[in-house]
Amino acid sequence: xxxxxxxxxxxxxxxxxxxxxxxxxxxxxxxxxxxxxxxxxxxxxxxxxxxxxxxxxxxxxxxxxxxxxxxxxxxxxxxxxxxxxxxxxxxxxxxxxxxxxxxxxxxxxxxxxxxxxxxxxxxxxxxxxxxxxxxxxxxxxxxxxxxxxxxxxxxxxxxxxxxxxxxxxxxxxxxxxxxxxxxxxxxxx
Amino acid sequence: xxxxxxxxxxxxxxxxxxxxxxxxxxxxxxxxxxxxxxxxxxxxxxxxxxxxxxxxxxxxxxxxxxxxxxxxxxxxxxxxxxxxxxxxxxxxxxxxxxxxxxxxxxxxxxxxxxxxxxxxxxxxxxxxxxxxxxxxxxxxxxxxxxxxxxxxxxxxxxxxxxxxxxxxxxxxxxxxxxxxxxxxxxxxxxxxxxxxxxxxxxxxxxxxxxxxxxxxxxxxxxxxxxxxxxxxxxxxxxxxxxxxxxxxxxxxxxxxxxxxxxxxxxxxxxxxxxxxxxxxxxxxxxxxxxxx
Numbered sequence: 183x184x185x186x187x188x189x190x191x192x193x194x195x196x197x198x199x200x201x202x203x204x205x206x207x208x209x210x211x212x213x214x215x216x217x218x219x220x221x222x223x224x225x226x227x228x229x230x231x232x233x234x235x236x237x238x239x240x241x242x243x244x245x246x247x248x249x250x251x252x253x254x255x256x257x258x259x260x261x262x263x264x265x266x267x268x269x270x271x272x273x274x275x276x277x278x279x280x281x282x283x284x285x286x287x288x289x290x291x292x293x294x295x296x297x298x299x300x301x302x303x304x305x306x307x308x309x310x311x312x313x314x315x316x317x318x319x320x321x322x323x324x325x326x327x328x329x330x331x332x333x334x335x336x337x338x339x340x341x342x343x344x345x346x347x348x349x350x351x352x353x354x355x356x357x358x359x360x361x362x363x364x365x366x367x368x369x370x371x
Numbered sequence: 372x373x374x375x376x377x378x379x380x381x382x383x384x385x386x387x388x389x390x391x392x393x394x395x396x397x398x399x400x401x402x403x404x405x406x407x408x409x410x411x412x413x414x415x416x417x418x419x420x421x422x423x424x425x426x427x428x429x430x431x432x433x434x435x436x437x438x439x440x441x442x443x444x445x446x447x448x449x450x451x452x453x454x455x456x457x458x459x460x461x462x463x464x465x466x467x468x469x470x471x472x473x474x475x476x477x478x479x480x481x482x483x484x485x486x487x488x489x490x491x492x493x494x495x496x497x498x499x500x501x502x503x504x505x506x507x508x509x510x511x512x513x514x515x516x517x518x519x520x521x522x523x524x525x526x527x528x529x530x531x532x533x534x535x536x537x538x539x540x541x542x543x544x545x546x547x548x549x550x551x552x553x554x555x556x557x558x559x560x561x562x563x564x565x566x567x568x569x570x571x572x573x574x575x576x577x578x579x580x581x582x583x584x585x586x587x588x589x590x591x592x593x594x595x596x597x598x599x600x601x602x603x604x605x606x607x608x609x610x611x612x613x614x615x616x617x618x619x620x621x622x623x624x625x626x627x628x629x630x631x632x633x634x635x636x637x638x639x640x641x642x643x644x645x646x647x648x649x650x651x652x653x654x655x656x657x658x659x660x661x662x663x
Contacts, residue, residue, distance in 0.1 A: 313478075313496055316515040320532045320550040327569045327590035331654060334629070343609060343629040347654045350588055354569055358532065358550060365496050365514060369411065369478050 284339035285332060291352035298359035305366035317362045324355045391461075394429045394437050401443045402470045403489060409449030412479040413460035419469035419486035419504065426466040432459030481516075499534070517552070536571075561585055568592040572656075578602070583647035589656045596649065596660045603646035604637040606660065610653040615660040638662070 306314055328351040335344045400406065402423050408415055413432075425446055429437040434456050439448035450461040460479070467473060470489045475482050477495040484491050484502045491506040499516040502509055510528045511518045517534040520527065527545040529536055531552045538547060539557045545564040547554055549571045556566070559577035565586045566573050573587050576597040587594055598604065606615070609632035614620045618635060632652070637660075639646055651658050 310478075313514065316497070316533060320514075323551050323569050327654070331590070334654075338628050341629050341631075343631050346652065347590065350567070350652070351569070351590060354548075354550065354567065354590075357530075357548065361512065361514065361530065361532075365478075365494075368476055368494075369496070 280339040281336045284335050284345065288348060288352060291349070291356065295352065295355050295359060298356060298363055302359060302363050302366060305363070308369070309366050313365070320358060321355070324351060324358060327351045328355060390433045392429075392431050392433065392437075394431065395427065396429070396437075396439055396448075397424055397426045398439070398441065398446050399423060399443055400425045400441075400446055400468055400471060402468045403472065404443060404468065405445040405472045406465070406467055406474065407445070407447040407449075408463060408465065408473070408475045409447075409451070410461060410463050410475075410477050410480050411450065411452070411458040412477070413450070413481075414462045415475050415477060415480060415482045416462075416464045417473055417475065417482075417484045417487065418464075418466055419471070419488065420466045421469060422466070423468050424466075425468070425471075428464040430462040430464075432461050434459055435461050437461075437463075579604070579647035579649075581645065581647065584650070585647070586650045587652070589653045591655045592653065593656045594651055594653060594658045596651075596658070598660075598662055600662050601638050602662055603639050603644060605639075605646050605648045606635040606637065606651070607632050607648065608635070608651040608658055609633070610651055610658040611655050612657045613660075614658065616662060 302317075309317075328348070331344065331347040331351050335341070335348050338344050400423060404423075406417075406425060408417070425448075427437075427439060427448055429448075429450065431437045431450055435450050435452045435458060437448075437450055439446065441447055448463065448465070450458075450463065452458045467487065468489075469487060471487060472489040473484060473487055473491050473493075475484070475493045475495075477498050480495045480498040482493045482495055482498060482500050484493060484504070484506075486504045487506050488504065489506065490508040491502060492510040493500050493502065494510075494512045495516060496513070497515045498513060500511045500513050500518045501521075502511055502519075503521045505522060506524050508526045509520065509522060509524045511520060512528075512530040513534055514532040515534055516531070518529050518531050518536045520529055520538045521540060522538075523540040523542060525543045527538070527540075527542040527547075529538065529545075529547050531549045533551045534549070535553045535555070536547055536549050537555045537557075538545070541559050541561065542564070543562050545561070546567075547556070547565070548567045550568070551570045552568070553571055554566050554568060554573045556564070556573075556575045556577050560580045561575075561577050561583050562580050563584050566575075566588070568589045570591045571589065572592045572595070573589060574595045574597075575585070575587070578599055579585065579602060587596075594610065609629070610623070612620055612622045613633065613635075615635060615637070617637070621633065623629070632650075636642065636646070649660075
């Protein structure tokens with residue numbers, strides 16, 4: 183079977199190409215080497231500490247490495263999730279690296295919101311309870327919206343549309359916190 | 372018995388009045404002078420007049436004190452209490468030059484501004500704001516109260532937290548923002564306007580200028596747009612569902628990908644004709660558009 187993506191080439195070469203297998207197994211399995219390296223670390227000299235604590239420390243090191251490995255695997259793997267519905271079967275592919283990166287791109291917004299929330303918390307005692315309750319209610323509404331939008335971005339990290347919704351929710355949160363701080367600042371003087 | 376009741380009621384009213392002090396003051400102020408007004412609790416009413424002076428009638432609670440002063444360029448007036456004393460409601464009624472630049476801040480304070488054509492900047496926490504007239508520029512905010520603007524101006528910035536936000540009028544550049552309040556826009560014609568809510572519903576029933584650009588962004592708030600019959604329109608919309616004349620209701624698949632906005636044209640003479648642009652973005656809100 184010829185591949186239409188390959189332009190006109192020598193028919194003999196095309197014949198050779200067509201004979202090549204479509205799937206090739208890797209020449210060697212990397213896992214045994216990784217495992218051997220981990221085991222080597224595990225049997226390192228015990229040193230002066232007691233046996234139990236050393237075993238604990240080895241165990242912790244192993245867990246840390248395993249967690250790191252899991253993170254790498256998790257980070258680079260592409261997890262395919264199928265959301266199949268009766269009327270509209272849709273395939274959603276979640277790239278966790280891209281998802282994490284998409285969420286992390288809002289770090290500066292998160293930082294600003296956190297700073298403003300801490301500043302408001304410091305002035306909270308100077309505001310009357312009804313105002314504090316109203317501010318908290320509005321912030322809960324914004325946070326719920328933000329959570330929904332962020333969850334959607336995790337499912338669909340490449341979507342500029344969803345990014346826009348996350349950004350809008352952050353903008354609203356920062357603007358509202360700034361206004362609340364202005365109010366607290368003005369009336370606590 | 373009836374006489375006794377009447378006497379008791381009158382004495383109660385009289386004691387209430389005695390608990391407040393009435394003060395009248397006045398200062399000269401340039402036609403475009405600045406005026407700063409503070410009142411923590413109660414009411415502020417500002418009205419523009421054709422004189423280059425400010426007249427104040429302050430009805431101040433017994434534990435509060437009226438203050439004021441300044442020059443022809445600017446005046447500051449307000450009501451203040453003693454530290455540690457719970458502020459009580461006071462009322463400030465002011466007449467100001469029609470072109471004055473007015474700045475008002477309150478907490479539990481209702482603020483009304485009438486007939487000022489300078490800049491108006493009003494902020495309160497739990498009180499309601501009402502502005503009538505044609506200020507050059509208007510900023511009106513309330514955290515939990517309502518904002519009601521019956522005004523046409525060059526620029527408008529209006530914000531609430533949970534209170535309703537109502538605007539009747541037109542503006543070259545308008546921005547209306549709320550968290551959960553209902554936004555109502557009527558009259559117009561709108562030129563450049565942006566409405567943002569988180570969960571608040573947006574209702575626009577207004578004419579549009581030929582070069583209008585109306586942007587509405589909500590997270591969960593529904594959007595209801597009503598424009599005059601035969602208004603030509605480009606619509607660029609992404610919402611949970613879009614319902615409009617001549618198109619089948621379009622629903623975004625639940626749990627699926629966001630496929631991006633869709634564009635629609637209404638009442639255009641030619642397909643590429645210039646027409647007002649309406650942009651809608653809503654994460655879970657529904658859009659209904661009509662030309663009743």
